Amino acid sequence: MLFNSYEFVFLFLPISFLIYFYLNKKKLVTSSKIFLVAASLVFYSWWNIVYLPLLLASMLFNFFVGQSLGKNKTKSMLTFGILGNITLLGYFKYTDFFISNFNWAFNKDVNLLHLALPLAISYFTFQQIAxxxxxxxxxxxxxxxxxxxLFLTFFPQLLMGPIMHHKEIIPQFQxxxxxxxNWQNISLGLFIFSIGxxxxxxxxxxxxxYAQFAFDFAQNLSPVEAWYASVSYVLSYYFDLSGYADMAVGVGRMFNIDIPKNFNSPYKARNFADYWKRWHITLSRFLGDYIYKSLGGNQKLAIVMYMNIMITFFVSxxxxxxxxxxxxxxxLNGIFVVMAHMMKRAHLKMNLYVAWSLMFMGLILTRILFVSNxxxxxWYVSTTLFDISNFRFSDLYYIDPYMQSFYIVLALGxxxxxxxxxxxxxxFKPNTKYMFYTIILLVASLFTFSSAKEFLYFQF
Structure with missing residues (x-):
């Protein structure tokens, strides 16, 4: 089920909210939790019920492994649990990748499995490994x-995070x-949800x-079209993913649950080290806590620290x-982060505008690589950006320069x-002004639901 759907806004959310708090009002606390878990499973199954047993099996497996680790902290049990999660994720997400590379390397013709990726598997796998x-x-x-x-399935964060720690959510439900x-939380939650x-x-x-249409014809783009398409994608990914994060925080707040923020103005960063502290914060936290630090983290020997960074970004x-x-x-992101650390160690500073421009150019180049088929x-789009000899503002078939310029300027601003x-x-204050803002944003968004699109990160 999409947040940006009539079913969610007018049916699922209000019904779930009313029943959950009605049960709590009647002091049926256990029943209210059971209901919220059931509602969250319905929310997950709405997309494709076929994968519900997979989520349930993963949840049971990790709970009992976690219980075992709580009593007997053995590395063998931890290894067993982590391998179980990685195997599940690897089977659905990477089997065809490995078969394709095997076929290429050994000139074989093993059939691909063409497995559909279960929704949210990358997120709930990382959350349970943690x-x-x-x-x-x-x-x-x-x-x-x-x-x-309840920790794993709480529906606002189930599909695309944030990737939460157990200590961030379970105590809140207790x-x-x-x-x-709490009417203050409801009004604030609605306001944040409307922004997202x-x-x-x-x-x-x-x-x-705009960006997808242009990239469908990537090798036909002129330099101007390549710039418009690339910048559009850089901005669309931010507003798409951070919009989901805001909606998750907003819905969580309606239920009196504080979900950690996942974005902190990443495009205001001056370098990639700062950017990754601001972008998809809970994923960066997971990689830092469970990959980077496990490798040794920050080391006095710079080359070791840089190698740890590169391994972490390889995993990412x-x-x-x-x-x-x-x-x-x-x-490539790892290289840019290493460069930022090298400059910091050398006490080198750039002019603010130069540093931001280089950072944003790096975002454009990495996003091109991310979204290209x-x-x-x-390579074509990246090199075309700098093809001055073909720079023209006429015959722009793959973009709409006027509307796209409006969206780019607004989004970048x-x-x-x-x-x-x-x-x-x-x-925020629960007053008329903020109520007006909330209503305007919600109503304007509702008019787009007839052509609602799934979130870009659903594919991961």
Whole structure:
């Protein structure tokens, strides 16, 4: 089920909200949790019920492995649990990738399986691996299965994160005052939700449409068209993914649950090290806590630290997608982060505008690699950006320069020059002004639902 759908806004969300708090009002706390888990499973199954047993099996497996680790902290059990999760993710996400490369390397013709990727598998796998590692480290408590199920399936964050720690959500559902309706939280949650919905539907979707149409004909683009398409994709991914994150935070707040923020104005960063502290924050946190630090983290010996960074970004790239372009994308991001650390160690500073321009150019080049169908398309678009000899503003077939310019200028101005949603929410007051803003954003977004699009990160 999409957040940007009539079914969610007018049926699922209000019905789930009313029943959950009605049960809590009647002091049926266990029943309210069971209902919320069931509602979350319905939310997940709405897309494709075929994969519901997979989610349930994964949840049961990790709960019992986590319980075992809580009693006997053995490396063999931790390894077993992590391998179980990686095997599940690898089978659905990477089998065809490995078969294709095997066929290429050994000149074979093994048939591909063409497995459909279960929705949210990349997210709930990482979330549960973190739980197992924390159980091994003795950082978890004795949670019952209901609380664990609620931690994993709570529907606002189930499909695309944020990737949460157990300690961030389970204690909140055990806090008594959070089980009662809080009108301040409802109004704030609706406001944040409306911002995220507007980001997705009013900015992210149109920019994606423009960019995707151009990239479908990547090797026919002129330099101007390549610039428009590439910048549109850079902006559309931000408004699409951060829009989802805002909606998740907003819905969570309606239920009195604080979901961690996932974005902090990443396009205001001056270098890639700062950018990755602001972009998809909970994924960066997971990679930092469970990959980078496990490798040794920051080391006095710079070359070791840089190698740890590169390995971490290799994992990040491979997590994003089963393709060499994603692996190279991850490594290229790692190189840019290493360069930022090298400059910091050398006490070198750039002019603010020069540093931002280089950072944004890096985002354009890495996003081209991320969204291209193959390396050939990525190389063509990247080199075409700098093909001065063919620079023309006439015969632009693959873009709409007027409408696209409007969306790009508006989106870039908001991403770079305005407060982000969490900063705006800090000054929120449940008054007429904010109610007006909420209604305007919601109504404007509702008119787009007839052509609603799924979120870009659903494919990961």
């Amino acid at each position: 739980f197992l590692v924390d159980s091994y480290r003795g950082e978890t408590k004795e949670y019952n299965f209901l609380n664990y199920a 806090t008594r005052w959070k089980s009662f309706i 919905l507007a980001k997705k539907t009013l900015l992210g979707d149109p920019l994606t449409d 790239g491979f997590w994003h997608g089963a393709g060499w372009n994603f692996i190279v994308w991850g490594l 193959n390396f050939s398309d990525a 908001l991403a770079v020059g305005a407060k982000n949603s969490m900063e705006i929410a800090e000054n």
